Amino acid sequence: MIWIILILTGIGLVCGVLIFVVNKVLPPEPEALQKAEKINKKLPGMNCGACGLPGCFAYAQALAKDKNTFFSNTCATVLQNREMLEDLEKILDIKVDTSAMNKRAVVCCTGGCGYIAKYDGINSCNTASKLLAGPKKCPYGCLGLGDCLNICPQHAIRIDKDMNVAVIDPSKCIGCGLCVKECPRNIIKLVPADAKVVFRCSYDSLRDIPGREKCDYGCLHCRQCFKACENEAIVWNKEKAIPEFDYSKCNECGACIEACPHNKLILFKDLIPKKEKVKVK
Amino acid sequence: MNNLITIFVVMAIVNNLVISKFLGLCPFFGVSKKLSNAVSMGIAVTLVMLLASLATSIINQFILIPYNVEFMNIVIYILVIASLVQIVELAIRRTNISLYNALGIYLPLITTNCAVLGITLINANEGYSILESVVSALGGGIGFTLVLVIMSGIREKIDLGETPRSMRGLPIAFIIAALLALAFTGFSGMM
Numbered sequence: 001m002i003w004i005i006l007i008l009t010g011i012g013l014v015c016g017v018l019i020f021v022v023n024k025v026l027p028p029e030p031e032a033l034q035k036a037e038k039i040n041k042k043l044p045g046m047n048c049g050a051c052g053l054p055g056c057f058a059y060a061q062a063l064a065k066d067k068n069t070f071f072s073n074t075c076a077t078v079l080q081n082r083e084m085l086e087d088l089e090k091i092l093d094i095k096v097d098t099s100a101m102n103k104r105a106v107v108c109c110t111g112g113c114g115y116i117a118k119y120d121g122i123n124s125c126n127t128a129s130k131l132l133a134g135p136k137k138c139p140y141g142c143l144g145l146g147d148c149l150n151i152c153p154q155h156a157i158r159i160d161k162d163m164n165v166a167v168i169d170p171s172k173c174i175g176c177g178l179c180v181k182e183c184p185r186n187i188i189k190l191v192p193a194d195a196k197v198v199f200r201c202s203y204d205s206l207r208d209i210p211g212r213e214k215c216d217y218g219c220l221h222c223r224q225c226f227k228a229c230e231n232e233a234i235v236w237n238k239e240k241a242i243p244e245f246d247y248s249k250c251n252e253c254g255a256c257i258e259a260c261p262h263n264k265l266i267l268f269k270d271l272i273p274k275k276e277k278v279k280v281k
Numbered sequence: 282m283n284n285l286i287t288i289f290v291v292m293a294i295v296n297n298l299v300i301s302k303f304l305g306l307c308p309f310f311g312v313s314k315k316l317s318n319a320v321s322m323g324i325a326v327t328l329v330m331l332l333a334s335l336a337t338s339i340i341n342q343f344i345l346i347p348y349n350v351e352f353m354n355i356v357i358y359i360l361v362i363a364s365l366v367q368i369v370e371l372a373i374r375r376t377n378i379s380l381y382n383a384l385g386i387y388l389p390l391i392t393t394n395c396a397v398l399g400i401t402l403i404n405a406n407e408g409y410s411i412l413e414s415v416v417s418a419l420g421g422g423i424g425f426t427l428v429l430v431i432m433s434g435i436r437e438k439i440d441l442g443e444t445p446r447s448m449r450g451l452p453i454a455f456i457i458a459a460l461l462a463l464a465f466t467g468f469s470g471m472m
Binding site: 012016026030 | 376
């Protein structure tokens with residue numbers, strides 16, 4: 001019995017000492033890896049892949065090679081975190097303008113259009129959207145099956161059960177863009193973090209699907225919002241027939257929100273009412 | 282000498298670790314997409330198998346058997362293999378960056394690779410001496426590399442062809458592996 005303990009301890013000690021000795025004897029890490037290790041310590045370590053590179057260490061290696069990778073492949077988590085951003089700015093010797101780069105994701109659909117059939121299949125938006133343009137009445141809107149919810153690394157998305165639509169909490173969203181890529185209908189859009197009003201409809205007359213009507217509450221292209229704005233903050237996109245915003249002129253007066261007959265516009269800060277704070281699973 | 286050659290051929294082809302014993306399937310499916318990656322992985326695994334076999338057979342002969350604690354061999358082998366792989370990874374990281382980047386996650390994966398533990402336990406079960414263990418590990422490693430190279434060659438070719446969309450990637454790889462295993466049963470019963 002005593003021999004087992006002694007043998008195990010002995011072999012463990014020998015292995016440990018061997019690793020220590022090898023570590024000391026080998027030449028030091030090559031320059032590139034040393035720098036990558038230092039950078040890696042300042043990264044969040046979530047390995048979410050939103051930057052486009054496979055994992056945080058690969059991102060650190062890319063940054064070590066070329067510091068401007070931060071601008072072409074931004075790590076959204078670092079961008080939100082003031083301390084991490086300052087540390088990284090110091091190590092990489094770069095200047096980051098957060099106000100210009102910060103983005104939030106918004107689901108451009110309010111749901112509530114109802115179903116034309118019961119969907120009995122794999123519980124995924126990507127699958128459901130391929131079957132006859134989806135089980136919901138509107139073929140352009142959100143299916144509410146949660147592909148975006150599953151991929152969000154910040155757990156910022158929840159599904160509204162009444163309207164069967166996904167809602168993204170702007171206070172938790174970091175704008176990494178993973179949900180944008182995941183949505184099979186491309187209705188999630190990235191808006192600047194300081195956006196004031198958002199337009200939530202994805203009906204696009206350019207992509208008409210024959211035989212399928214759009215939602216009863218969809219955008220009517222009536223231009224009431226455009227007419228209601230007194231600060232010229234709304235620009236009318238003629239091709240798509242939807243409003244677009246110039247946030248520098250918007251003063252959040254809410255005139256456009258009241259003018260819309262189908263409630264497609266909403267103040268960004270009202271997207272998640274303060275009362276119902278979402279609990280993270 | 283005859284005995285050694287027999288052991289070598291048996292471990293490499295007749296009792297091939299991947300195809301006949303189904304050990305080490307993770308790197309088999311994960312690294313076999315490109316031929317160059319497959320070769321580097323095979324060499325790394327062979328190296329680890331050789332060192333692990335040498336160390337574990339020495340420990341078995343001089344420590345475990347004299348003190349009648351052969352039943353501890355699984356725990357002790359895992360300890361030794363984990364340390365060995367850590368050392369190999371350190372060595373590759375410090376000396377050859379491109380190889381380190383090419384292997385990526387697979388180097389630490391060799392630690393938990395059942396093929397390496399499998400070969401050491403096979404050596405213990407068959408009661409091989411130290412020299413026989415090393416030869417058997419060499420055979421095992423070379424057999425692993427052989428099958429990995431064959432698989433990556435086939436997969437590279439298949440990628441160029443027209444596979445049904447739902448079969449692309451892993452599904453067709455499994456089917457290829459099954460056909461390869463079927464082919465290798467032709468060697469069974471030999472020796």
